Amino acid sequence: xxxxxxxxxxxxxxxxxxxxxxxxxxxxxxxxxxxxxxxxxxxxx
Amino acid sequence: xxxxxxxxxxxxxxxxxxxxxxxxxxxxxxxxxxxxxxxxxxxxxxxxxxxxxxxxxxxxxxxxxxxxxxxxxxxxxxxxxxxxxxxxxxxxxxxxxxxxxxxxxxxxxxxxxxxxxxxxxxxxxxxxxxxxxxxxxxxxxxxxxxxxxxxxxxxxxxxxxxxxxxxxxxxxxxxxxxxxxxxxxxxxxxxxxxxxxxxxxxxxxxxxxxxxxxxxxxxxxxxxxxxxxxxxxxxxxxxxxxxxxxxxxxxxxxxxxxxxxxxxxxxxxxxxxxxxxxxxxxxxxxxxxxxxxxxxxxxxxxxxxxxxxxxxxxxxxxxxxxxxxxxxxxxxxxxxxxxxxxxxxxxxxxxxxxxxxxxxxxxxxxxxxxxxxxxxxxxxxxxxxxxxxxxxxxxxxxxxxxxxxxxxxxxxxxxxxxxxxxxxxxxxxxxxxxxxxxxxxxxxxxxxxxxxxxxxxxxxxxxxxxxxxxxxxxxxxxxxxxxxxxxxxxxxxxxxxxxxxxxxxxxxxxxxxxxxxxxxxxxxxxxxxxxxxxxxxxxxxxxxxxxxxxxxxxxxxxxxxxxxxxxxxxxxxxxxxxxxxxxxxxxxxxxxxxxxxxxxxxxxxxxxxxxxxxxxxxxxxxxxxxxxxxxxxxxxxxxxxxxxxxxxxxxxxxxxxxxxxxxxxxxxxxxxxxxxxxxxxxxxxxxxxxxxxxxxxxxxxxxxxxxxxxxxxxxxxxxxxxxxxxxxxxxxxxxxxxxxxxxxxxxxxxxxxxxxxxxxxxxxxxxxxxxxxxx
Numbered sequence: 001x002x003x004x005x006x007x008x009x010x011x012x013x014x015x016x017x018x019x020x021x022x023x024x025x026x027x028x029x030x031x032x033x034x035x036x037x038x039x040x041x042x043x044x045x
Numbered sequence: 046x047x048x049x050x051x052x053x054x055x056x057x058x059x060x061x062x063x064x065x066x067x068x069x070x071x072x073x074x075x076x077x078x079x080x081x082x083x084x085x086x087x088x089x090x091x092x093x094x095x096x097x098x099x100x101x102x103x104x105x106x107x108x109x110x111x112x113x114x115x116x117x118x119x120x121x122x123x124x125x126x127x128x129x130x131x132x133x134x135x136x137x138x139x140x141x142x143x144x145x146x147x148x149x150x151x152x153x154x155x156x157x158x159x160x161x162x163x164x165x166x167x168x169x170x171x172x173x174x175x176x177x178x179x180x181x182x183x184x185x186x187x188x189x190x191x192x193x194x195x196x197x198x199x200x201x202x203x204x205x206x207x208x209x210x211x212x213x214x215x216x217x218x219x220x221x222x223x224x225x226x227x228x229x230x231x232x233x234x235x236x237x238x239x240x241x242x243x244x245x246x247x248x249x250x251x252x253x254x255x256x257x258x259x260x261x262x263x264x265x266x267x268x269x270x271x272x273x274x275x276x277x278x279x280x281x282x283x284x285x286x287x288x289x290x291x292x293x294x295x296x297x298x299x300x301x302x303x304x305x306x307x308x309x310x311x312x313x314x315x316x317x318x319x320x321x322x323x324x325x326x327x328x329x330x331x332x333x334x335x336x337x338x339x340x341x342x343x344x345x346x347x348x349x350x351x352x353x354x355x356x357x358x359x360x361x362x363x364x365x366x367x368x369x370x371x372x373x374x375x376x377x378x379x380x381x382x383x384x385x386x387x388x389x390x391x392x393x394x395x396x397x398x399x400x401x402x403x404x405x406x407x408x409x410x411x412x413x414x415x416x417x418x419x420x421x422x423x424x425x426x427x428x429x430x431x432x433x434x435x436x437x438x439x440x441x442x443x444x445x446x447x448x449x450x451x452x453x454x455x456x457x458x459x460x461x462x463x464x465x466x467x468x469x470x471x472x473x474x475x476x477x478x479x480x481x482x483x484x485x486x487x488x489x490x491x492x493x494x495x496x497x498x499x500x501x502x503x504x505x506x507x508x509x510x511x512x513x514x515x516x517x518x519x520x521x522x523x524x525x526x527x528x529x530x531x532x533x534x535x536x537x538x539x540x541x542x543x544x545x546x547x548x549x550x551x552x553x554x555x556x557x558x559x560x561x562x563x564x565x566x567x568x569x570x571x572x573x574x575x576x577x578x579x580x581x582x583x584x585x586x587x588x589x590x591x592x593x594x595x596x597x598x599x600x601x602x603x604x605x606x607x608x609x610x611x612x613x614x615x616x617x618x619x620x621x622x623x624x625x626x627x628x629x630x631x632x633x634x635x636x637x638x639x640x641x642x643x644x645x646x647x648x649x650x651x652x653x654x655x656x657x658x659x660x661x662x663x664x665x666x667x668x669x670x671x672x673x674x675x676x677x678x679x680x681x682x683x684x685x686x687x688x689x690x691x692x693x694x695x696x697x698x699x700x701x702x703x704x705x706x707x708x709x710x711x712x713x714x715x716x717x718x719x720x721x722x723x724x725x726x727x728x729x730x731x732x733x734x735x736x737x738x739x740x741x742x743x744x745x746x747x748x749x750x751x752x753x754x755x756x757x758x759x760x761x762x763x764x765x766x767x768x769x770x771x772x773x774x775x776x777x778x779x780x781x782x783x784x785x786x787x788x789x790x791x792x793x794x795x796x797x798x799x800x801x802x803x804x805x806x807x808x809x810x811x812x813x814x815x816x817x818x819x820x
Contacts, residue, residue, distance in 0.1 A: 005211060008192070012215050015188050019222075022180050026173050 068143035071158065077142070080158035082401060082410060089137040090120065095146075098155040098171065099234070100126050104245035104430050105154070111243075112152035116145045125477060131156070153237030175296060179289045182227035185219045186282035192216045193279040213265045216278040220258065223282045227289060228254050244434045249441070250288065253464035257281045257789060260457050273454030277789060280458075284465055284793020291797030295804050317342070317349045320393070338396045344389055348381045351398035351405075362386040384408075411493055411741075420497045422476040422764065429472065437467045437779070444783040458789055462782040466792035467775060471799045475767030478807035483760045486811050491744040492753060499739030502723045503757035506706045508698060509652050509750065512717075513663035513670055514639070515710035516727050517677055517747070522552045523640035524560035529633040537571065538633035542625050544573040545584045545595050553623055553637050554584070583623070591628035601626040639669070645677040648747035653678075655751060658703070662691050662717070691717045708750055709738075725750060760810060767803045774799045 025031065071077075081093040097109055106126035113122040113131070118139025124131040135145060142158070149156035192212045195204060228251070235251035238244055261276040268274035318326040320339040331349045334340070339355060342348055348361070360372040363385040372388055375381055381394055384405035400406060441463040448456035477497075484494035494500065511517050529538045543561030546554035573593065576586040583596015594601045601624045625633040652659050660681040663670045667684030674682045683694055695717055698705050707721035718724035718738050726738035727745040742749045778795055781787045787795075 001208075004208065008211055008215050011188065011191075012218055015184060015219060019181060019184055022184070023177065026177050026180070031176060032169070 068146045071142040071146070074137070084134065090134055091137055092132065092134050093142070093158065095131040095133065095149075095156045095158060097124065097129055097131050097149065098157070099230075100124075100129055100154060104243070104434065105234075107431070108152055108241065108243050108245065109149060109154050109156075112148045112154075113145055116140055116148045119145055125481075126474075152241060153234070172296070175289075175293055178227045178229065179286070179293050182223050182282065182286040182289050185223045185227075186279075186286045189216045189219050189278050189282045192219075193276075210265075213276055213278075216276065217262065217265050220261075220278045220282055223285050224254065224258055228285050231288075244431060246434070249434065249437055249464035249467065252438075252441075253461040253789070254281065254285065256457050256461050256464075260454055264454070271453050272457070273452060275454050277458060280788060280790040280793075283790040284796075287790075287793040287797040288465075291801050294801055317346075334396055334399055336396055336399060339393055340396065341391060341393050342381075342387045343391045344387055346387055348383055348385055348387060348394060350383045350396045350400075351380065351403045352394040352396045353378060353380055354392050355395045356393035357390055359390040359392045360388045362388055408493065408743075411495060420476050420480055420501065422501070422768070426472045426476065426768075433467075433472075437463065440779060440783055444785065447783075448785055455785065459782065459785040461789045462785075462787045462792040463779065465789060466778045466782045466787060466795050471771035471774060471803045472768070474800060474803050474807075475771055476764050478804050479760050479763045479767060479810060482807045483756055483810040487753070487756060490749070490752075491742065491746070492749055493741040493743065494739070495741060496739045499723050500757045500760050502704075502739075503706065503754055504761045506657065506704045506723060506754065508658040508660065508703045508705045510660045510662050510695065510698070510705055510707050510721070511679070512707075512709035513661055513665055513673055515745075516708055517642060517645050517661065517673055519640040519642060521559075521640055522556040522637050524556050525636035525638040527633060527635055530631055533632055535633075538625060539635075541571050541573060541588065541590070541593065542595055542623075542633070542635065544571075545576050545586045545593065548576040549578050549584060551578075556637060556640075557623075557635065588627070590632070591630075594624075594626045594629075596623060598622075598624055601631075602629050603631055639673065641673055641676050642745070642747050644746060644748045648750055649677045649679055651748070651751035652754070655754065657754075660698075662686060662694055662707075664688070664691070688716060692720055695720050706754075708747075725753065756810070763806055763810060767806055770802060770806075771799065 077083075077091060077093075080095075081091045084090040084092055100106055100109065106124040109131065110122050110124045113119055113124075113133055116135075118136045119133060120136065121134040122131065123133075133145065135142075146156050146158075192215050195212060196209065231247045231251040231254060234245060234247035238248050257277050258281060260272050261278050261281065263270055263272045264274050264276045317329065317331055317334065318341040319329045319334065320341065321327055326341055334350055340349060340352075344359070354375055354377055356377070358374070358376040360374050361381055363373055363382060373385075375392070380397070381387075381392075382405060383398075383403040401410070441460040444463050445456045445460035448459050480494075480497045480500055483500065484497065487494055524539070527535045527539060529535050539557070539561050543557045546557040548554075571588055571590060573586045573588045576584060578584050579596075579600070582600040583594060585595075586593045603624055603626065623635045623637060624631065625635070649659055658681070659679050660683065661670060661674045661679050662683045664686050665684060667682070670684035671682050674680070683691075686694065695705060695707065699720075699722075705721050706723040706725060707718050708725045708727070709718050710727050718726065723740075724738040725740045725742060727742055740753060742753075774795070778787065778792070782792055
């Protein structure tokens with residue numbers, strides 16, 4: 001079970017990595033206007 | 046609508062500094078009309094509307110109100126916590142916008158002039174930050190629960206102390222972002238409260254978070270202290286997550302409620318293509334438009350101001366402004382209104398009205414005022430909120446003291462549960478949330494709520510009194526009975542008359558044209574030429590029948606003997622009959638009557654089936670009032686009343702203990718509308734700013750009256766449910782928490798759910814935009 005002493009700290013690091021991904025998603029506007037991308041094809045230019 | 050250069054050009058990070066610079070720019074009177082209206086009195090008072098950020102509950106609204114009232118020159122302030130908006134009346138002689146804007150920021154909140162171009166930007170930034178805080182809390186919570194799980198399921202001795210410590214350490218690390226980042230708003234608001242010696246909802250919450258974290262941290266690093274070895278990181282992250290979830294959904298709902306408002310307020314485009322002197326077009330900001338400018342509006346854009354179409358034709362969607370749900374055709378020379386959508390083609394429009402004088406601006410101002418208004422029940426709840434919170438702090442301390450002997454750690458957690466579980470928010474949200482939602486929904490179907498209080502009054506109504514002209518009837522005329530000479534058929538006579546009438550804009554002429562369109566085809570095919578309008582008298586024309594004349598008996602030179610011999614249409618008066626003669630020989634008589642609204646009978650029977658008494662009260666001749674009343678099914682008729690007599694009749698009804706709703710056109714019934722318990726104006730022709738009614742039905746649809754009463758009843762039912770729920774929730778949960786029977790995480794869940802339930806319950810009102818129809 002010694003491996004847990006490595007895996008648990010690793011999971012903490014992983015959480016921060018995932019949070020980093022979420023930060024990117026929010027601040028590039030991935031959660032806003034979710035329908036807009038689908039509608040984009042219908043618009044000119 | 047400020048100069049774009051002011052707020053937007055500033056870097057977002059130095060917010061306070063840039064705010065202050067922007068505020069000073071707002072001291073220029075030229076900018077005031079963007080968010081204010083002059084009240085035209087001696088003190089040079091202005092009325093402004095603000096969007097306040099950082100408000101979470103009724104106590105916050107109270108704090109902002111106090112801060113604003115403390116500024117010299119501010120005479121009246123209304124803050125609505127639910128819509129996040131405020132209305133302020135200030136004197137230009139005594140104060141400037143920068144004074145009271147900074148007063149709000151000193152109280153720990155942020156105020157923006159509403160209808161501001163950058164309000165939307167700020168809102169998006171806030172939404173992102175909120176979502177981010179929520180996601181951090183949620184994700185860390187999940188992971189902390191994972192670490193907590195082994196300790197829950199393991200039997201004593203199964204886990205080594207090292208492993209237990211490692212898991213606690215990991216939990217502690219992941220709780221830090223939740224504490225430092227996600228709970229940020231709780232702490233900063235609580236800190237503000239401390240500084241200002243005031244209290245709001247965030248104070249107990251912040252205290253609870255802090256106590257939990259300190260106890261758990263101490264247990265992590267020194268398991269043998271008096272605080273015990275139990276850690277509560279899972280509880281902490283969980284209730285922060287629940288509270289944030291609640292707030293986030295609440296914010297979304299609030300935005301959606303305010304959405305009906307904003308759908309209107311943010312209707313105007315930021316820029317528009319204006320024609321230059323050489324005929325080409327350039328994009329300019331809408332606020333730079335001047336009267337007489339010609340602009341090009343593309344399909345899908347909104348019209349930036351009231352104007353007249355000078356080139357092209359299209360159709361427009363005016364639903365939010367007039368209640369007309371069908372697309373309105375707009376040809377050359379017709380008027381378009383600011384805020385309506387151009388649907389089909391690009392047109393050029395000459396600007397006739399801009400800024401605060403447009404109907405659009407009036408509607409927006411009206412809705413702004415309502416959203417800052419506080420209904421009576423909400424004021425009551427606000428008054429309770431403050432002593433309630435203080436009681437909660439004492440209850441928490443008492444419960445900690447009570448359990449202290451048994452287990453110090455547990456005693457502290459019981460206090461935390463009390464702090465977290467109490468929810469005056471549900472109490473103070475109950476009324477405004479429901480009323481705001483319903484006024485948003487009603488606005489979408491073309492009914493403006495001017496006084497929220499009236500929604501409550503409307504539920505107690507037992508009598509509805511209608512005015513006739515413009516209320517039960519259209520403003521336009523209609524052709525009633527037609528009598529003709531033996532040698533010409535009715536349809537032929539009507540066809541001839543309408544061919545002449547086409548050349549005139551007189552109401553009677555329009556009625557003739559309208560009537561001929563609904564009649565059978567004209568089999569006689571009589572050609573009419575040389576039509577001339579003798580203004581104020583009638584029309585003359587040449588036809589195969591001879592020299593035609595259409596107009597009054599005198600104009601048509603019909604002798605009294607002929608008049609006597611003619612069969613007079615029943616009930617008609619001389620003034621409401623037109624004659625058609627050919628070579629001075631009588632051809633036909635057209636009776637002109639008022640057009641009854643198509644939905645009048647339906648609306649009246651719907652009201653009667655709700656158990657309401659219906660009356661008609663009119664200044665018109667009793668005979669014509671009775672005819673209309675008979676058509677729509679009203680038996681109680683009062684005709685020929687002077688305004689004074691109308692008022693007396695109304696007061697007579699009220700003395701009998703009746704609760705009266707008056708439905709009028711809002712123009713001629715001013716005093717009567719003002720005296721009624723509830724007043725409803727048919728708002729097609731009414732200058733909105735002047736009408737004093739509680740509700741304005743913009744489409745003039747009578748079916749909206751029973752719909753409105755139905756919605757008011759639903760609203761009050763939901764308000765009552767909300768209030769009862771909030772009271773029951775607090776009355777059961779607080780004692781449970783004091784007794785130490787409620788774990789902190791459950792307390793967080795309970796609080797989030799209780800205010801969510803109130804908001805969601807209110808949201809049920811949002812779908813009710815379609816009027817009920819009674820067959």
